[in-house]
Amino acid sequence: MAKLMIILASTRPNRAGSAVANWIETEAKAHGGFEEVQLVDLAVLNLPFMDEPHHPRLGNYVHGHTREWSAAVDSADAFVFVMPEYNYGYSAPLKNAIDYLFREWAYKPVGLVSYGGVSGGLRAAQMIKQVVTTLKMTPVVDAVSIAMINRVIGEDGSLSPSEAMVSSATAMFEELKRMSEALRPLREAGQPA
Template sequence: MPGLGIIVASTRPGRIGPVIGKWVEAEAKAHGGFAEVELIDLAEVDLPFMNEPHHPRLRRYTHQHTREWSARIAGTDAFVFVMPEYNYGYNAELKNAIDYLHHEWQYKPVGLVSYGGVSAGTRAAQMIKQVVTTLKMTPVSEAVALPFVQQFIAEGEQLVPNEIMTDSARAMLNELVRINGALSPLRTK
């Protein structure tokens, strides 16, 4: 069974990304299709803006934070990005975290959980697909989009999903397992 990394993209104060990430984590654990499920909060990872002197394709990392990030991503088979929409796009911290690495992302599936107001973060989700496919990742078609997300947050602590959200999460997780099975033979160590 594959390992799943759930990356919480937002790092700003007052964010709700961790609340949504914990819900995705609980859904993934209940799903049962993953050997390990890890919640990866970019605020805790705390990568500086890209400061490696060499292109990530070369894997000549000079900083300890990059080596640790590389090992964490390389050791994970599939991902879910929990991402807000900022000004019709994804946030800079997510792009920065992706840009630190190259080979570590390749031939891995990614599910997208986007959130926001009326558009539910879908514009950010569409934009990030261009980036991940360039890295040879495969975004799964099934996704979770949370419109007017605040209405689903109980007392700022817990996401209270509706049936559509839960069904969408299960469909996305099913597809991550399935696509991972097809992609895993393509990965090089």
């Protein structure tokens, strides 16, 4: 079975993303299709802004934080990005975390859980697809889009998902599981140069 890494992309104080990520983690574990589910909070990871002197494709990392991030991403078989939409785009911390590495992302599927205002983060989700496909990742079609995020988060900070959100998450996990297995031979054959 596959190992799933959920990446919480917002680092803002009082962010809605924590509630979304906690809910997605619970749903992923309940789904049962993954050997392990790991939630990585980019605010806790706190990677400096791209401080490696060598191009990531070389894998010649000089900083401990990069080597740790590399090992964590390399060990995952599939990803979910829990991402807000900022000014029609995705967050800078997510782009930074992606750009730190290269081969570690290849031949792995990624599900997108976006949130925001009226668009539900769909513009950010569409924009990130250009980035992940360049790294030989496969974004799955099934996704979760949460419009008007403040309406589904209670005063206690917990998320109250709609039936559509739950069914979308289940469909996304199913597709991540299938795609992870389909791409496994490419991962096992070796990473691109």
